[in-house]
Amino acid sequence: MINTAPFYHVIHKESEVFFHAFQNKIPLLLKGPTGTGKSRFVEYMAHELDKKLITISCHEETSSTDLxxxxxxxxxxxxxxxxxxxxxxxxxAILYLDEVAEARPDVIVAIHSLTDHRRELFIDKLGETVKAHEGFMLVASFNPGYQRGFKELKPSTKQRFVALSFDYPKPDIEAEILINESGIDESNAKKLVNIGRKIRNLTELGLTETVSTRLLVDAAKLIHSGLPKRLSVNVAVVEPLTDDPQTLEALKDLVALMI
Known part of the structure; x- marks a missing residue:
């Protein structure tokens, strides 16, 4: 059980969707870019429902045997x-498969019978079929924009879930998140949010990933602890985004202007 309530700002009635999916024993799929609060939302709902949460961070080596x-x-x-x-x-318990599209195909096969009316798990090595507990819920997440065309969930898999889309929050909400997560003051929180939004709009840089709320929180924590603002943003936001020297310099110049 998660004893302390994680901070989460409900935006689009996603907590109601989660609750009703849980009540109706329907698996839930969370879609959206990295660092937009998908994992935090699951932690928040596990606390709200007083449920044990088991999280699996999927990667290319994650197999059905591991699960x-x-x-x-x-x-x-x-x-x-x-x-x-x-x-x-x-x-x-609530099982959360984070970035499920990264896992090996046999993982998807293993959970198929848990995502329809059967709600059962076949353990081939034991020759047993386990019926899911009444309180079991399957939640998965993936980033639709990451490696598009290479690692995506099949439509037949996605249609086994109800789905919620996550995106970067509106400026006032994102600033509130930074303040709650780091203790930073409102003025600096708004500056960080503006930097994040500016970089997100710079599509011409061709960044694979853009500034997540998570990166802004890291920068806010560094600033709050006393690290200089420009350095905090460079190491927490700019450097993780790219290794290209020209792009790095362009982003650092932008930060210098805005901070």
Whole structure:
């Protein structure tokens, strides 16, 4: 259980959607760029529902075995260890597959029977089928704009979920987030938000990813702790965005003007 309520600003009735999806035992898919609050939202809802949350950060090596479980040798015997997916299914927890599109295809196959009316998990190594606990919920997230055309969820998979779209919050809400997360004052919070919005609009730079709210929070924390403003923004926002020297200089010049 998450004991302390995570700060989250509800914008488009997403908490109502989550609650009704949970009540109706429908899996939920969160779509949006990195750093827009998808993971924080799931933590917030797990706290609101007083549910155990199990989070899996998916990557290209994440397999169904990692999620379902495996046999291990312990002393002179071989024993079965449940994976996080199996544990969540049995205990009735919320399972959050962060960046599910990054996982191997067999992960999608493994969760198919959990995302329809069956709500069951087949463990092929044990020859068992586990019926999901009444309180089990599957939540997944992915970034539709990342590596478009290379790693995307199939329409047949997406249609097994109800979906919510996330984007960067409006300036006043984003400033509120920075203040709550870092303790920074309102004036500097607004300056950081303006820098973030300006860089997001610079499409001609060809950045793979743009400034997330998460990066702005990091910059705000550094400023609040006493690091100079320009340096804070350069190391927390500019440097993580690109390795191209010309783009770095252009962004640093922009920050120097705006800070």
């Amino acid at each position: 379902i479980g495996r046999f291990i040798i312990k002393g002179a015997e071989t024993i079965w260890i449940d994976g996080p997916l199996t544990t969540a299914v049995k205990e009735g």
